[in-house]
Amino acid sequence: MSKKETAIQPNIETREEFYTNYPSFKYWNVNKSSDLFSPEPINIYIHIPFCVQICNFCYYKTEKIKSQYDIENYVESLCKEIALVASKREYSKTPVDSIYIGGGTPTLLKPKQFTRIVDVLKKYHDISSAEFTLESAAGTFNKEKVECYVKNGVTRMSMGVQSFDDEILRMSNRKHVQKLVFNSLELLRGYEGLVVNIDILSGLVGDTHESFSHTVREAINSNVDAITFYKFKTYANTAFYQKSLRNDDIELPSAEQEIEFMESALDILQSSDYSMWTTFAFTKNNYKHTYIEKTWRGKDCVSYGVSAFGKIGNVSYQNTNNLLHYKASIEEGTLPLYRQYKLSLKDEIVKELLLCVARLNSYKKAEFVEKFGFDYFEFLPKEIDFLYTNGFIKEGTDELRLTNKGILFADYIGKVLVDGFKAKIGDDQYQLIY
Numbered sequence: 001m002s003k004k005e006t007a008i009q010p011n012i013e014t015r016e017e018f019y020t021n022y023p024s025f026k027y028w029n030v031n032k033s034s035d036l037f038s039p040e041p042i043n044i045y046i047h048i049p050f051c052v053q054i055c056n057f058c059y060y061k062t063e064k065i066k067s068q069y070d071i072e073n074y075v076e077s078l079c080k081e082i083a084l085v086a087s088k089r090e091y092s093k094t095p096v097d098s099i100y101i102g103g104g105t106p107t108l109l110k111p112k113q114f115t116r117i118v119d120v121l122k123k124y125h126d127i128s129s130a131e132f133t134l135e136s137a138a139g140t141f142n143k144e145k146v147e148c149y150v151k152n153g154v155t156r157m158s159m160g161v162q163s164f165d166d167e168i169l170r171m172s173n174r175k176h177v178q179k180l181v182f183n184s185l186e187l188l189r190g191y192e193g194l195v196v197n198i199d200i201l202s203g204l205v206g207d208t209h210e211s212f213s214h215t216v217r218e219a220i221n222s223n224v225d226a227i228t229f230y231k232f233k234t235y236a237n238t239a240f241y242q243k244s245l246r247n248d249d250i251e252l253p254s255a256e257q258e259i260e261f262m263e264s265a266l267d268i269l270q271s272s273d274y275s276m277w278t279t280f281a282f283t284k285n286n287y288k289h290t291y292i293e294k295t296w297r298g299k300d301c302v303s304y305g306v307s308a309f310g311k312i313g314n315v316s317y318q319n320t321n322n323l324l325h326y327k328a329s330i331e332e333g334t335l336p337l338y339r340q341y342k343l344s345l346k347d348e349i350v351k352e353l354l355l356c357v358a359r360l361n362s363y364k365k366a367e368f369v370e371k372f373g374f375d376y377f378e379f380l381p382k383e384i385d386f387l388y389t390n391g392f393i394k395e396g397t398d399e400l401r402l403t404n405k406g407i408l409f410a411d412y413i414g415k416v417l418v419d420g421f422k423a424k425i426g427d428d429q430y431q432l433i434y
């Protein structure tokens with residue numbers, strides 16, 4: 001036995017401790033809140049797995065569209081899945097905070113197909129006050145489509161731009177050129193109140209310091225509400241990965257170059273009207289994207305569609321990746337589930353440290369304390385000190401405030417905190433997967 005451990009003192013003379021409840025009532029607050037019986041709001045994700053082309057960098061579950069029948073059949077299955085889930089669990093009185101229709105390229109849906117999905121959603125969910133995002137690619141929608149989206153409640157359009165350099169777009173096998181981006185943005189500007197986000201990829205094949213800075217400047221000039229910077233990762237299921245295995249002639253910026261790209265992007269952004277909302281999304285007027293806010297904070301997300309990810313209670317789950325299995329499952333009246341992961345309290349803590357503490361611009365320590373009952377500043381003093389002395393975080397104790405270096409290396413910050421947490425709870429048998 002180590003010196004620190006105290007021996008258990010047997011006290012078997014009395015039977016005073018007789019637990020039938022926890023925690024002891026002396027810790028309970030008098031509160032007559034009626035929230036007790038209001039259902040917790042949920043979020044909804046819907047996946048549309050079709051595109052006009054498969055981009056060389058893309059790792060998402062999507063297929064090159066062969067005919068309109070593909071989409072028509074898929075919409076049919078999707079609507080049946082929504083009804084099927086409703087037959088398992090009643091959601092009609094549960095408010096929906098946010099909806100995200102992602103892909104693929106959901107703007108390939110015809111107005112009739114889109115309206116049909118929303119009608120079925122409305123039948124089984126209370127979406128009356130939901131933030132409603134639709135993902136799109138530049139050049140895949142026209143006025144008629146946007147009218148239909150807005151009429152059906154879409155409040156946020158997220159458009160893939162990736163780069164403002166036509167040669168880089170061509171090398172990535174994108175169908176659009178810069179001019180189409182400007183046309184699409186012009187179209188969206190006509191709708192007051194419609195929030196517009198554009199996605200940019202850093203470290204794409206062919207990118208240079210000049211081309212990336214040009215992209216960042218053009219993104220800022222486009223005056224959209226939000227700009228999201230994804231870091232290009234060569235996943236094994238991408239064409240670029242396959243090309244690199246075959247030693248094809250592709251020139252990826254090095255890891256150091258990608259860091260330099262983002263360093264100057266931060267400089268440019270910080271002298272603009274945009275401010276950091278997450279470590280890779282910059283917004284105007286402190287705009288916050290509800291879907292990300294809620295799902296990162298662990299709120300429930302019911303998902304529909306092939307390969308869609310969701311979370312209900314402490315179970316994260318994913319639907320099958322296979323379109324044929326997906327359809328067959330729905331026809332048989334069974335949920336198209338593929339895999340699940342039951343999150344322990346430790347997993348929830350790890351998730352909060354990685355996604356919220358290390359990534360959100362403002363995540364007050366008090367929120368963490370209320371959720372998990374302990375203060376990570378006090379729990380991990382060595383790690384906090386390390387992050388501060390190495391210039392990743394600023395001084396302060398009410399939340400983790402990131403320096404520019406911290407913004408660039410947010411995942412590293414998360415890892416330092418999680419490793420510290422893991423060491424502190426002191427047992428490798430509690431495997432934490434991250």
Ligand SMILES: C[S@@+](CC[C@H](N)C(=O)[O-])C[C@H]1O[C@@H](n2cnc3c(N)ncnc32)[C@H](O)[C@@H]1O
Nearest residue numbers: 057058059103104136137160199230231232233
């Ligand atoms: C699922 S796509 C949907 C957007 C739309 N289909 C488009 O491409 O214009 C969402 C975003 O994921 C990002 N993305 C795709 N492949 C990626 C990769 N290998 N690494 C990091 N981000 C990636 C892209 O920036 C893309 O805009």
Ligand code: SF4
Nearest residue numbers: 051054055058103104
């Ligand atoms: S990036 Fe968008 S358009 Fe390109 S393949 Fe992926 S989902 Fe489709």
